[in-house]
Amino acid sequence: MEVEKIILGIDPGTNLMGYGVLRVVGSKAEAVALGVIDLHKMADGYLKLGHIYERVAGIIQSYLPDEMAIEAPFFGKNVQSMLKLGRAQGVAIAAAIQHDVPIHEYAPMKIKLALTGIGTASKEQVAGMLQRILHLDEEQMKQHFDATDALAAAYCHFMQMGRPQTSAGYRSWKDFVNKNQDKVRR
Numbered sequence: 001m002e003v004e005k006i007i008l009g010i011d012p013g014t015n016l017m018g019y020g021v022l023r024v025v026g027s028k029a030e031a032v033a034l035g036v037i038d039l040h041k042m043a044d045g046y047l048k049l050g051h052i053y054e055r056v057a058g059i060i061q062s063y064l065p066d067e068m069a070i071e072a073p074f075f076g077k078n079v080q081s082m083l084k085l086g087r088a089q090g091v092a093i094a095a096a097i098q099h100d101v102p103i104h105e106y107a108p109m110k111i112k113l114a115l116t117g118i119g120t121a122s123k124e125q126v127a128g129m130l131q132r133i134l135h136l137d138e139e140q141m142k143q144h145f146d147a148t149d150a151l152a153a154a155y156c157h158f159m160q161m162g163r164p165q166t167s168a169g170y171r172s173w174k175d176f177v178n179k180n181q182d183k184v185r186r
Helices: 045-063 079-098 108-116 123-134 145-160 173-179
Strands: 004-011 016-025 028-038 067-071 103-106
Touching: 004 045, 004 079, 004 145, 016 045, 016 145, 028 045, 028 123, 028 145, 045 079, 067 079, 067 145, 079 103, 103 108, 103 145, 108 123, 108 145, 123 145
Parallel strands: 004 067, 067 103
Antiparallel strands: 004 016, 016 028
């Protein structure tokens, strides 16, 4: 009997925080939920952090994830933006820790590489690949890219679970697609 695992993906943000929930049974994955926590209307940065904590804790209580995959902040030129983003990520991590959910952090480039085979892929390319791999309908794809980025973090973790590095088993992304026709819809 194959074990079910639920993976929560988080794309941290201070105005929009994306989340995606992936259900895994054996070698098959399906999207359960994706969405955003909209923080635009909240002016106070500390209240935003409290809201992030409450919402992430609520998502954890609703879906009971076995693990959380979170996108690591990328290094930008604006130090203040980096600090705010790091705080948002830290609060989401704290919610997971409070609920005994193990956390796995992935660099944006690693997530993009895992999904598209290109570490510099655009958000549109990542979303398009998720749509094909997970058979998402157009209604699900109307979400913000923050939601699909979060689902991509969860899918990246799924690809890393108990598997050797992708490059060890496949010569290229095309080779992976050719050998996994049942997982890829063209």
